[in-house]
Amino acid sequence: MEQASGDDPAEPGRSRPSEGGRRAxxxxxxxxxxxxxxxxxxxxxxxTEGAYISRELKARVMAAARELDYEPNPLARxxxxxxxxxxxxxxxxxxxxxxxxxxxxFGSELHRRGKRVMLFxxxxxxxxxxxxxxxxxxxxxxxxxxxxxxTSALAEAARKAAAPVVLFNRMxxxxxxxxxxxxxxxxxxxxxxxxxxAGHRRPAFVAGLETASTSIHRERGFAAGLHQAGLGAxxxxxxxxxxxxxxxxxxxxxxxxxxxxxxxxxxxIMALGVVDALRRELGLDxxxxxxxxxxxxxxxxxxxxxxxxxxxxxxxxMVSETVQLLEDQLESAYxxxxxxxxxxxxxxRGSARLPPA
Amino acid sequence: MEQASGDDPAEPGRSRPSEGGRRAxxxxxxxxxxxxxxxxxxxxxxxTEGAYISRELKARVMAAARELDYEPNPLARxxxxxxxxxxxxxxxxxxxxxxxxxxxxFGSELHRRGKRVMLFxxxxxxxxxxxxxxxxxxxxxxxxxxxxxxTSALAEAARKAAAPVVLFNRMxxxxxxxxxxxxxxxxxxxxxxxxxxAGHRRPAFVAGLETASTSIHRERGFAAGLHQAGLGAxxxxxxxxxxxxxxxxxxxxxxxxxxxxxxxxxxxIMALGVVDALRRELGLDxxxxxxxxxxxxxxxxxxxxxxxxxxxxxxxxMVSETVQLLEDQLESAYxxxxxxxxxxxxxxRGSARLPPA
Numbered sequence: 257m258e259q260a261s262g263d264d265p266a267e268p269g270r271s272r273p274s275e276g277g278r279r280a281x282x283x284x285x286x287x288x289x290x291x292x293x294x295x296x297x298x299x300x301x302x303x304t305e306g307a308y309i310s311r312e313l314k315a316r317v318m319a320a321a322r323e324l325d326y327e328p329n330p331l332a333r334x335x336x337x338x339x340x341x342x343x344x345x346x347x348x349x350x351x352x353x354x355x356x357x358x359x360x361x362f363g364s365e366l367h368r369r370g371k372r373v374m375l376f377x378x379x380x381x382x383x384x385x386x387x388x389x390x391x392x393x394x395x396x397x398x399x400x401x402x403x404x405x406x407t408s409a410l411a412e413a414a415r416k417a418a419a420p421v422v423l424f425n426r427m428x429x430x431x432x433x434x435x436x437x438x439x440x441x442x443x444x445x446x447x448x449x450x451x452x453x454a455g456h457r458r459p460a461f462v463a464g465l466e467t468a469s470t471s472i473h474r475e476r477g478f479a480a481g482l483h484q485a486g487l488g489a490x491x492x493x494x495x496x497x498x499x500x501x502x503x504x505x506x507x508x509x510x511x512x513x514x515x516x517x518x519x520x521x522x523x524x525i526m527a528l529g530v531v532d533a534l535r536r537e538l539g540l541d542x543x544x545x546x547x548x549x550x551x552x553x554x555x556x557x558x559x560x561x562x563x564x565x566x567x568x569x570x571x572x573x574m575v576s577e578t579v580q581l582l583e584d585q586l587e588s589a590y591x592x593x594x595x596x597x598x599x600x601x602x603x604x605r606g607s608a609r610l611p612p613a
Numbered sequence: 614m615e616q617a618s619g620d621d622p623a624e625p626g627r628s629r630p631s632e633g634g635r636r637a638x639x640x641x642x643x644x645x646x647x648x649x650x651x652x653x654x655x656x657x658x659x660x661t662e663g664a665y666i667s668r669e670l671k672a673r674v675m676a677a678a679r680e681l682d683y684e685p686n687p688l689a690r691x692x693x694x695x696x697x698x699x700x701x702x703x704x705x706x707x708x709x710x711x712x713x714x715x716x717x718x719f720g721s722e723l724h725r726r727g728k729r730v731m732l733f734x735x736x737x738x739x740x741x742x743x744x745x746x747x748x749x750x751x752x753x754x755x756x757x758x759x760x761x762x763x764t765s766a767l768a769e770a771a772r773k774a775a776a777p778v779v780l781f782n783r784m785x786x787x788x789x790x791x792x793x794x795x796x797x798x799x800x801x802x803x804x805x806x807x808x809x810x811a812g813h814r815r816p817a818f819v820a821g822l823e824t825a826s827t828s829i830h831r832e833r834g835f836a837a838g839l840h841q842a843g844l845g846a847x848x849x850x851x852x853x854x855x856x857x858x859x860x861x862x863x864x865x866x867x868x869x870x871x872x873x874x875x876x877x878x879x880x881x882i883m884a885l886g887v888v889d890a891l892r893r894e895l896g897l898d899x900x901x902x903x904x905x906x907x908x909x910x911x912x913x914x915x916x917x918x919x920x921x922x923x924x925x926x927x928x929x930x931m932v933s934e935t936v937q938l939l940e941d942q943l944e945s946a947y948x949x950x951x952x953x954x955x956x957x958x959x960x961x962r963g964s965a966r967l968p969p970a
Contacts, residue, residue: 342731342751350713350714350716350717351713351714351717351912353710353713355713356707356708356710356712356713356716357707357708359707359713359732359734360707360708360734363732363734363735363736364736364737367735367736367739368736372731372733372747372751373732373734374699374729374731374732375716375720375730375731375732376729377716377717377720377730378720378724379720379721379724379725380721382724390729394699394729499912499916528916528918529916531918532916532917532918535917535918536917536918537917555708555856556913559856559885559886559889560889560892560893560894561885561888561889561892561893561918561919562918
């Protein structure tokens, strides 16, 4: 078994500078072995941390590698070390600006740790549970699932996976998978209490995807906060976590003249649609007629056209905790599902009447 | 040389279902060989299209593979076929919604062709030319560079690369690399002619990054169109391709009361900042006092708060042409730099006074 003995599969390395028009062929460990007059196995050992090789032999290999501009291929190495240095990110909501931001944050955090993100975005209509095995086939060191579409089939596949899986900004109702989320319940409870304290009496809630844990926990927290303030359950409609869905939800809430005086919206991209519908289609004043509070604090929330009061998610901390959970699980022979919950922070802007901080 | 003989490096495959709490070990070709009582080389040949293997031997390998739930690892295969099925996307402007959209489009287009996107987003401050060799180390089948930061060092590295490189939404002034862009010059020329025809006499231009070909060509086209209409060169400031930059650019253009009556902005995300600054900070009416035209047609351009007239880039066609160029170059022993230019389309909304279509 070559793998056990540390032999190096003939891996493509960096390119030899092209002499003519023809594209450079990749320099392989075989080329280095030939130039140095040693075995391919010696080349592999020279590039493997802690492998046995005499000082003289190593020097000869390294000189040949320098001459040929050779660099070992991390994928070939991954076949030996069973570490590819790649983390798969399963993400299917890139049209919500929260996710491109998260993607950048994962890129930075993993780069800091000498790793890379491989993004797996399902094609339109492709279920996420079909994408997970594809990611596994690339020998990734771990998988982050950042999607509202975490079905039980996906969870089952993730639990059986040969690589650690962590849910980002989602959790399973009944556990079984590691997860990092904002404390959605506590954050929504606070929004409800502040809206009630400011005198709002006809609160409404715009849900996201009905099956998403984020939306469910934000709705529960909001209802709990209203209850504590002596108010009844809010009216509620669903906006499917899109701008267009939020726009339509606001129109539905205001149909028949029963206009709410406060709308808590389960994410910001929907809240922008809510504000546009209230102002541009219904001629209502925000926050004069209706207070609107969002969730996430995406960049557009701070643009003067919206000036959206919102619950900020601690994005960088959430990303860092997610990567740490992956590393912990990778190191552990008996990994345990762990849930990390981080507090949100209310960002007060101009779209809601709230009591002073 | 194992590589030439088609031998299979001991690759990790799909997981064996976990029995206890311990994570499943990946099933390798060695496991399959053992179970089938054949050599590892036979397993490799069984899974290699067109490789020589007797029907009986292949059936034995496939039966063992099914029993063990084994799937060949595309990375291990890539070491043999020199094709990894991965295309690297170098992208550093994810905060401009045009790029997450492009990322999704690349994901769909490559999925259709049985490939995957590997996103390389440089860490803050990391130059893109440092990221290119990292992508090459992963044996990608091709590299798409979608960034305004295409320096001569990057172009030089790309020309020497051992994988085809195509620039997306950028081109080099002096060629040498394949590229796919919108016809930025013609599109900007049209905008200038229409604004002039509608009676605007004090046009201004908000540039993006000064070194970006997109911004340079849009500025040249705009100036050419104004010249054809008998108008002088536009006033111009730079907005660096960000919302905040556009906002500041609008304030600068209106300083001292010399307010332009039309602003052509080199991309939409800056144009949103221009509109917000004009309306919210300067109290001007758009388009009553100032017409604003953007470029890209990002989703927010259609939101009623902006209702932005803009030049739409043919995103899907651009992505499809980019992937096709990569494939063509991968097949060709003597690849030639090719530039594909696709026409933009004016989307008339409410932010500019234009003559009827």
